[in-house]
Amino acid sequence: MLLSASLPAGQGWQRPNQSGTGSPRAPGAWWAQGIRRELGLGGGSGGASGVLQDGSQRWDGLSRAGQHIQQHQDDAMELPWALLALAGMGAAADLAVQNRGSPRSLPTPPARLPYVPRVPPVALLGKVTASTFALEGPRCVFDGHADASDAVWLAVAFANASAAFRNPLSRADVPPYKQLPTARSYMTLETAAAAYSCSAPSPPVLRVGGDTACRDQGRQDPCNGPLPSPGPYRVKFLLMGCRGPKAETRWSEPILLRRAVSPSTIDPAPARRGSAVLVIASILASLGAVLATAVLGALGAKVWGSLCHQNLGADAFIRRSYRTHHIPPALPQPLPPGDIFR
Amino acid sequence: MAKTDDCVHILQGLLVFGNVVIGMCGIALTAECIYFVSNPHDLYPLLKATENSDIYAAAWIGIFVGLALFALSILGIIGVIKASRTLLLVYIILMLITFAFEMASCITAATHQDSLTPELFLKQMLERYQKSEPANNSDNEITKTWDELMLQNHCCGVLGPSDWQNYTSVFRRTHSDADYPWPRMCCVLDAQGFPVSLDGCKLGVPGYYNSNGCYDAISGPVSTHAWGVAWFGFAILCWTVST
Numbered sequence: 001m002l003l004s005a006s007l008p009a010g011q012g013w014q015r016p017n018q019s020g021t022g023s024p025r026a027p028g029a030w031w032a033q034g035i036r037r038e039l040g041l042g043g044g045s046g047g048a049s050g051v052l053q054d055g056s057q058r059w060d061g062l063s064r065a066g067q068h069i070q071q072h073q074d075d076a077m078e079l080p081w082a083l084l085a086l087a088g089m090g091a092a093a094d095l096a097v098q099n100r101g102s103p104r105s106l107p108t109p110p111a112r113l114p115y116v117p118r119v120p121p122v123a124l125l126g127k128v129t130a131s132t133f134a135l136e137g138p139r140c141v142f143d144g145h146a147d148a149s150d151a152v153w154l155a156v157a158f159a160n161a162s163a164a165f166r167n168p169l170s171r172a173d174v175p176p177y178k179q180l181p182t183a184r185s186y187m188t189l190e191t192a193a194a195a196y197s198c199s200a201p202s203p204p205v206l207r208v209g210g211d212t213a214c215r216d217q218g219r220q221d222p223c224n225g226p227l228p229s230p231g232p233y234r235v236k237f238l239l240m241g242c243r244g245p246k247a248e249t250r251w252s253e254p255i256l257l258r259r260a261v262s263p264s265t266i267d268p269a270p271a272r273r274g275s276a277v278l279v280i281a282s283i284l285a286s287l288g289a290v291l292a293t294a295v296l297g298a299l300g301a302k303v304w305g306s307l308c309h310q311n312l313g314a315d316a317f318i319r320r321s322y323r324t325h326h327i328p329p330a331l332p333q334p335l336p337p338g339d340i341f342r
Numbered sequence: 343m344a345k346t347d348d349c350v351h352i353l354q355g356l357l358v359f360g361n362v363v364i365g366m367c368g369i370a371l372t373a374e375c376i377y378f379v380s381n382p383h384d385l386y387p388l389l390k391a392t393e394n395s396d397i398y399a400a401a402w403i404g405i406f407v408g409l410a411l412f413a414l415s416i417l418g419i420i421g422v423i424k425a426s427r428t429l430l431l432v433y434i435i436l437m438l439i440t441f442a443f444e445m446a447s448c449i450t451a452a453t454h455q456d457s458l459t460p461e462l463f464l465k466q467m468l469e470r471y472q473k474s475e476p477a478n479n480s481d482n483e484i485t486k487t488w489d490e491l492m493l494q495n496h497c498c499g500v501l502g503p504s505d506w507q508n509y510t511s512v513f514r515r516t517h518s519d520a521d522y523p524w525p526r527m528c529c530v531l532d533a534q535g536f537p538v539s540l541d542g543c544k545l546g547v548p549g550y551y552n553s554n555g556c557y558d559a560i561s562g563p564v565s566t567h568a569w570g571v572a573w574f575g576f577a578i579l580c581w582t583v584s585t
Contacts, residue, residue: 205545284579
């Protein structure tokens with residue numbers, strides 16, 4: 001029930017007074033207007049609105065669906081047809097067309113797969129850089145939906161523009177890389193669906209933004225160019241067949257790229273003086289003080305000794321180098337009379 | 343008297359021994375500092391670029407202090423043997439002066455060692471590695487030094503390859519982030535010098551790039567030299583004072 005998912009609660013085809021523009025012509029007319037209003041209001045989610053790209057096509061489809069519903073009502077075809085019309089606008093129209101045999105048909109909306117793309121959880125240092133990011137390969141996801149000739153694309157959009165993304169109807173409508181700044185989304189990494197099948201050895205990691213050559217040379221092919229800004233991006237995988245999108249995965253969580261700061265914010269000064277420097281300085285200073293005291297003490301002792309002119313001989317300093325024997329001064333002996341003439 | 347005689351002789355013997363040790367240490371200090379000054383190691387360009395040459399000033403002072411210590415030790419021995427008070431006084435005064443110089447050298451070396459933080463090298467690397475218009479020759483030398491450092495030590499950046507992602511740099515101006523999340527030298531290279539797996543290196547697959555930082559490889563040799571000058575001088579001084 002794709003469309004019913006987008007209906008705000010409480011509104012819907014139960015309320016006959018919903019139409020604001022004049023009195024309803026027929027019981028089924030307000031259904032068409034209700035559908036118009038609801039799709040106009042909430043036409044952003046999933047594949048129900050993804051089938052038709054711009055407003056005019058949507059309007060035609062709506063009026064066509066409305067006509068079919070009215071005809072159903074007129075033919076007194078019951079409620080089941082009306083429910084189908086509301087369930088998926090495109091699917092209902094297609095069914096009605098088949099009943100009516102009308103040659104025009106709306107394409108089926110792509111199957112919505114529950115797989116959510118994500119950045120690989122393994123520890124890779126470069127899985128998110130300033131302009132690239134890595135994704136897990138969608139292995140085995142598209143088996144059962146893909147033919148041999150189909151291609152799997154990656155749709156990348158800014159996170160706030162992912163709701164407005166419309167699946168392209170054909171390969172020619174694929175938004176190219178260089179429209180990313182204006183269209184806020186692009187598609188890239190076109191790969192054959194066989195590369196992601198269960199039986200083939202698919203690449204475990206895809207790198208988005210790794211090709212700088214296509215950016216510089218401006219080739220028209222799908223370009224996996226680097227992302228210009230770190231703003232969060234959301235991605236989804238889209239399986240494109242020759243008739244248009246066949247299946248899609250869900251949008252990923254927003255992926256934010258790295259931002260680099262300027263090196264002028266680095267402060268090269270050491271956080272705090274090393275304790276070793278303090279230890280050395282303090283020990284050396286104290287030793288220097290001891291040595292200086294010793295020198296001053298020695299100088300002082302020498303000066304003191306020369307000033308006092310005493311014959312002590314037992315200095316604290318001099319004791320270290322040499323010691324004098326303390327000999328009391330001997331009294332001069334009287335010379336014998338005979339020594340004078342020796 | 344004989345006992346004090348013996349004490350004096352023992353003391354003299356100890357002092358002579360102390361002075362001999364000081365003399366030998368002085369010679370050793372001179373030799374070490376001459377080696378350090380004349381034989382700059384490979385990381386010299388990085389140190390020169392930090393414009394902080396205190397370590398070399400400390401080494402030069404160490405040379406002269408070593409010679410002075412040697413001369414003073416001879417003077418001390420002569421003074422002890424001759425028991426001359428004047429000589430010993432001169433010895434002590436000169437030792438004090440030498441002590442002051444060596445103290446300055448030690449503290450300078452230790453302070454300089456402290457200033458070689460990882461942030462200092464990180465800033466220098468980001469601002470000068472692979473500068474496209476090198477202002478002078480030192481920028482080229484820094485680039486060459488870093489390339490050799492990363493190649494030989496199997497390391498990348500100062501703290502790791504994330505340095506190149508966390509900060510903008512002059513390298514980033516010329517090399518786009520998609521092609522060069524980090525320099526090619528950070529990739530594991532084969533014998534010819536090409537990356538073993540360029541995609542693996544760009545994605546950061548373990549085994550294809552160098553995940554360690556180079557700070558340990560830088561600080562190792564520089565620390566050895568700085569501490570060689572600082573602590574050796576410190577030990578000599580302690581011994582001197584104790585003598």
